[in-house]
Amino acid sequence: MTGPAAARSQRRRRTAFLVTERERPACIRIRPGAWWLAVATVCFGAFMGQLDASIVTLTYGSLRSGFGASLAAVEWVSLAYLLSLVALLIPAGRLSDAYGRKLFYLYGFLVFSGASAACGLAPSLAVLVVFRVVQAGGAAMMQANSVALVTTSAPRERMRAALGVQAAAQALGLALGPTVGGALVSTLGWRWVFGINVPIGVVALVAGHYLLPRTRYRNPARAFDWVGLALLAMATTGLLLAVSAASGLPVAGWAVAVLFAVAAMAMWAFTRRQRRIEHPLLDLRLLRTRAVATGLFAALCGYLVLFGPLVLVPIIVTLHGHTTLTAGCVLTALPAGFALAATVADRVMPSGISDRARCVMGAVLCATALAAMLASSLSIAWLVPLLALIGTGLGLFTPANNALIMGAIPAGSSGTGGGLVNMARGLGTALGVALVALALYLGGSLGNRWALFMLLVIAILAAAGAWASPSSRTAPPASGTPGGTLPAEQHGGQEQAGGAAKRA
Known part of the structure; x- marks a missing residue:
C-alpha cells in the first residue's frame, strides 16, 4: 500500500493509542486484590467531585470583589456547572458503554483537570463560567463511569463493600470542602480552589492507566440521539431553574410557571422519543x-x-x-x-x-x-x-x-x-x-x-x-445479554491468570 492510503493508515496507527483502552500490567492483573486497586483509583474521582461541589461556594465573596459582580451573577459559577453535569451524565454513560468506560473515565479526568487549571487562570467571570461548563463535561465522563467501574471490578459478594468505600470517599470530599476551601481562599486566593484539582488529577490519570481494567462488555452505539440529548437538557435545566426561581429570586410568578411547563413538556417529548426511535439515548426498559x-x-x-x-x-x-x-x-x-x-x-x-x-x-x-x-x-x-x-x-x-x-x-x-x-x-x-x-x-x-x-x-x-x-x-433484556441473562462474571473481580491477557 502506497501513497495517500498508506499515509492515512500510518496516521491511524499513530493515533490508535488515543482511542484504545490499555490493559493493566500482568503483575497487577493477576493479584488477588487487584479489584481493590481499581476501586481506590475510582475514589480519586469520587473525592474530587464532592470536594469541588462543597468548596466552590466559599469563593463567592472573593469573586464578587475581584470581578465587581453581583451575587446573582456569581451564583452561575455553580449553577452552570450543575446544570451541565446533570444534562450530560446519561449521554456520557451511553457513549462509555459503547466505546469503553476506562477510556472515558481517564479522558474525563483529563478534561476536568485541564478545565480546572483554566478556571484558576480565568480573566473574567464570564470566562470562568464557560470553563465551568467544560469542567462539568469532564465530571460527567468521570461520574457516569465511577459506579460502573466499581461494580464491574469488584466480585459480586464484595460489591456493596466496594460501593461503601466509594461513598466514603465522596463523604470525605464533602466534609473537607469547607475546611480546605476556607484555608485556600484566606491564604492563597480563590484561584487555588480550582488549582488544587490539577495535581490530584495528574495522580489519578497515572493510577487509572495502570490500575483500571478494560471494558469487558460493550453496548455499541449505532447512532447518537442528539435530539434526545437536547430534550433531556431542556427538561433538567427547566426544572432546576424553576425550583431555584421559586426560592426567592426576583422572578415573576408566570415565568416560574412557564419554566415548570417547559420542563414537563420536554420530559414528555424525551420519553416519547426514546420509546419510538431505534437507537435511544436511554433504554427505557431499564426503568421498567x-x-x-x-x-x-x-x-x-x-x-x-x-x-x-x-x-x-x-x-x-x-x-x-x-x-x-x-x-x-x-x-x-x-x-x-x-x-x-x-x-x-x-x-x-x-x-x-x-x-x-x-x-x-x-x-x-x-x-x-x-x-x-x-x-x-x-x-x-x-x-x-x-x-x-x-x-x-x-x-x-x-x-x-x-x-x-x-x-x-x-x-x-x-x-x-x-x-x-x-x-x-x-x-x-x-x-x-x-x-x-x-x-x-x-x-x-x-x-x-x-x-x-x-x-x-x-x-x-x-x-x-x-x-x-x-x-x-433481575436484569432486563439488553443487547449482548439475550433474554436478560447476566454473564456470570458481570461483577467478577480480578481476572484470573491464563487467558486474562485478552480481557485485561
Whole structure:
C-alpha cells in the first residue's frame, strides 16, 4: 500500500493509542486484590467531585470583589456547572458503554483537570463560567463511569463493600470542602480552589492507566440521539431553574410557571422519543425494572436528605449566635457519620442482611433522627449527635441502594446505569439545596421547622422506595445479554491468570 492510503493508515496507527483502552500490567492483573486497586483509583474521582461541589461556594465573596459582580451573577459559577453535569451524565454513560468506560473515565479526568487549571487562570467571570461548563463535561465522563467501574471490578459478594468505600470517599470530599476551601481562599486566593484539582488529577490519570481494567462488555452505539440529548437538557435545566426561581429570586410568578411547563413538556417529548426511535439515548426498559425504578427514586430522596442540611444547618447555628466556623464544624458530623457507616457497616453487620433491608434500616434511621431534630431545641448539643445519626443512616442506605440498582442492570449497560445513578444524585443535590431554600423563604419565622419537616417526609419516601424494591435482583433484556441473562462474571473481580491477557 502506497501513497495517500498508506499515509492515512500510518496516521491511524499513530493515533490508535488515543482511542484504545490499555490493559493493566500482568503483575497487577493477576493479584488477588487487584479489584481493590481499581476501586481506590475510582475514589480519586469520587473525592474530587464532592470536594469541588462543597468548596466552590466559599469563593463567592472573593469573586464578587475581584470581578465587581453581583451575587446573582456569581451564583452561575455553580449553577452552570450543575446544570451541565446533570444534562450530560446519561449521554456520557451511553457513549462509555459503547466505546469503553476506562477510556472515558481517564479522558474525563483529563478534561476536568485541564478545565480546572483554566478556571484558576480565568480573566473574567464570564470566562470562568464557560470553563465551568467544560469542567462539568469532564465530571460527567468521570461520574457516569465511577459506579460502573466499581461494580464491574469488584466480585459480586464484595460489591456493596466496594460501593461503601466509594461513598466514603465522596463523604470525605464533602466534609473537607469547607475546611480546605476556607484555608485556600484566606491564604492563597480563590484561584487555588480550582488549582488544587490539577495535581490530584495528574495522580489519578497515572493510577487509572495502570490500575483500571478494560471494558469487558460493550453496548455499541449505532447512532447518537442528539435530539434526545437536547430534550433531556431542556427538561433538567427547566426544572432546576424553576425550583431555584421559586426560592426567592426576583422572578415573576408566570415565568416560574412557564419554566415548570417547559420542563414537563420536554420530559414528555424525551420519553416519547426514546420509546419510538431505534437507537435511544436511554433504554427505557431499564426503568421498567422495578429494582431500577424504585432504586433511582430512593437515591434521589437520599441525596436530597444528604445535601439539604448543608443549607439548613449553617442558618440554624448562626441564628443561635454562633460563628460560621462553628457551623462548619457542626455540619461535619453528617459526612463523618456517612463515611464511618459506609466503610464499616459490612464488618459489623451480619452478612445475611440483604441490600434491601439495609436500605430500609438506613432510611428509617434518617427519618428517626430528623423527627428528633424537629422536636428538639436545635441547639448544638442536639444537632451534632442527630446529624451524625442522619449521616450513619445514609451511610447504610446509599451503598446498598446503589448495589440494588447496578445489580439489576446488564453488564453492557452499566455505564448508562451509572449515569442514571449519578443523575439521581445530581438532581437530589440540587433539589436538596433548592427545596430547603424554598421552605425557608415560604416558612417565614418557622422556615427552619418547615424545612426539617420536608426533609423528614423525603426520608420517609426514601424508606418507602427501598421497601418497594424487590428482594431479588433481575436484569432486563439488553443487547449482548439475550433474554436478560447476566454473564456470570458481570461483577467478577480480578481476572484470573491464563487467558486474562485478552480481557485485561
